[in-house]
Amino acid sequence: MSEQDWRILLVEDHPFQLRATQYLLESYGFTQLTATDSAEAAMQQMLKASQPFDILLCDQCLPDLPGLDLIEFASQRGMIKKAILLSSLTTLELDGLEKMAGEHGLPLLGYLIKPLKQSDFRNLLTSAQL
Template sequence: MFKDDLRILLVEDHPFQLRATQYLLESYGFTQLTTTDSAEGALHQMLGAVQPFDILLCDQCLPDLPGIELVELASHRGMIRQAILLSSLTPIELDGLERMAHKHGLPLLGYLIKPLKQSEFRNLLTLASL
């Protein structure tokens, strides 16, 4: 099971999607939320954090670095515990990314199709080992 006080880092480059997803997460009861609009901003937030983020919720199509590469970088540096990709790519494309992540031992719980839905998000969190 999961807890609502998870430390979540939300990375989304589209301003509307960032605000909408932040609002949804807060309405779901998640209060430990840090947001940024780029991979560079995410790395800055992670480097400044006292402890690893529980969940990196990351858009796959960031302009400065693909989300899966950010997951890999953050994971190898111990800056996150688990990750979820958030994308509007097709499920076939996202399934391929998920298989690749698991093959490389990345802590990817899965992916969510935009817009974020509470039930799907919470279902993925039940897989988390936090």
């Protein structure tokens, strides 16, 4: 399966960031993209999906549930294979979240600072091994 065939679930509550990130991913060639604006909407998409999403790309600061909690929920139920946090938090805060994810055995590839940069995204994807 090539990267472009990966099923990506994007979760971002800010409408502009959601659309901009969706546009960037599509411009990178990702066509199997589902975009939602809340953790609740993401859970609904995962529950009705016939197979796990390859990548959950989610904002850490969602109003209804922190991104890391969404990753844990989805991972424990086999709804995702890997995850990436997308955030504007500080590197120190994100390093702490990444460490916490590792301690809990979550399939977090890492984090990306907003706005999404293609090179950073590609670097994380190379480690995905889906």
